[in-house]
Amino acid sequence: MYYEIIPNKFAPKRKDREDSMTTNSHSICYGKCNCxxxxCDFTKRPESAYNTYDDELxxxxxxxxxxxxxxxxxxxGEPTLNPHLERHLEIVKAKGGYVYLDSNGSNPEILEKLMQKNLIDVLGISLKGIDKEEALKIANIKNGNxxxxxxxxxxxxxxxxSDKVRTIVTxxxxxxxxxxxxxxxAELICPYPKAYMKINNLQRDDHPEHLNIHSIGIDSLYNEIKEFVDQxxxxxxxxxxxxGASGVSNYDSIIFF
Ligand code: SF4
Structure with a gap:
């Protein structure tokens, strides 16, 4: 299996831990995805970014x-496609690691087993749209299930x-x-009273013209969210x-409401 491992890279997306900071948070990026x-620029990453890691390495x-x-x-990528994920989570947890796992949510059985075994502390799920039609269009695949x-x-x-796994839906x-x-x-996430909503402004503005997608002015989106939460x-x-993109690796640029 192959990973790109990036030390001190990601900004944890929760605020209830005092040690939530980029300097102590590492990314383990798996090199395959089913979307x-x-x-997403994932598919543009060079093969050379990834190295093979057996259990010992x-x-x-x-x-x-x-x-x-x-x-x-x-x-x-999508970490649940990694046949060695469970074993590697066990290694991290046995050594005292705190696990954030990002997924597109496509493999519920695998995720359930990992949660059952207490191998996930924070589960990030990326929702591809507010309905199936949009999700298919954004994920750019044919299998809506x-x-x-x-x-x-x-x-x-x-x-x-939810008592032991924090879920963040993006x-x-x-x-x-x-x-x-x-x-x-909010209506979609409402049935899950402990889940967080994570609103990602589009991270880049260099997408092909035919996609017609553009980021929103930060102040404008901030004000909309603030008004919503106030009400x-x-x-x-x-x-x-x-x-924006800085929120991937700069904890201070993330805003909590
Ligand atoms: S699920 Fe989509 S956004 Fe996530 S890594 Fe795969 S292609 Fe990129």
Whole structure:
């Protein structure tokens, strides 16, 4: 299996841990995905970015990373496609690591097993759209079960484990899809009372013209979210705003409501 391992790279997307900072948080990026999202540059990463890690080498890499901090984000790509994921999570947890796992939610059975075994502390689920049609369009694949039906099964399962697994659901906002999106997003996540909504402003503006997607002015989106939270107090302390690309690796640029 192959990973790109990036020490001290990611900004943890939660605020209830005092040690949430980029300097102690490492990314373990898996090199395969089952989606082809239109705004994602994952498929453009060079093959040379990835190295093969058997269990022994991975364990050694974890030891080195632990010297700089114990937060590990398993991301990708889609980490649940990795046949060695469970074993490698076990290695990280046995050494005292704290696990963030990013997924598109397409593999509920695998995620349930990992949650059952207490191998995930924070589960990030990326929702590809506010309905199946949009999710298919954004994920750029044909199998709607994968990125819609399965995602909701994953959220149902995560809800069962919500006392020990923090779930953060992400949705990308653009100028073009913004209208009514926040309200609809909240309606979709409402049945999961401990889940966070994470609003990602589109991270780059260099997408091909035919996609017609553009980021939203930060102040404008900030004000919209603030007004929404002010008027809907059940969302207080449950909304995370990532205003741009810097939010991937700069904890200070993430805004919590
Ligand atoms: S699921 Fe994630 S990694 Fe895969 S293509 Fe979509 S955004 Fe990129």
């Amino acid at each position: 082809n999202c239109v705004f 991975f364990s050694e890499a974890v030891d080195i990373l632990l010297e700089k901090g114990n937060n590990f984000k398993f991301t990708g 994968l990125i819609w039906d399965n995602v909701w099964r994953t959220l149902e399962i995560a809800n069962k484990y 949705l990308v906002f653009t100028q073009e899809n913004r209208e009514g999106r926040l309200k609809r997003f 809907n107090s059940e969302w207080k302390n449950r909304v995370i705003f990532v205003p």
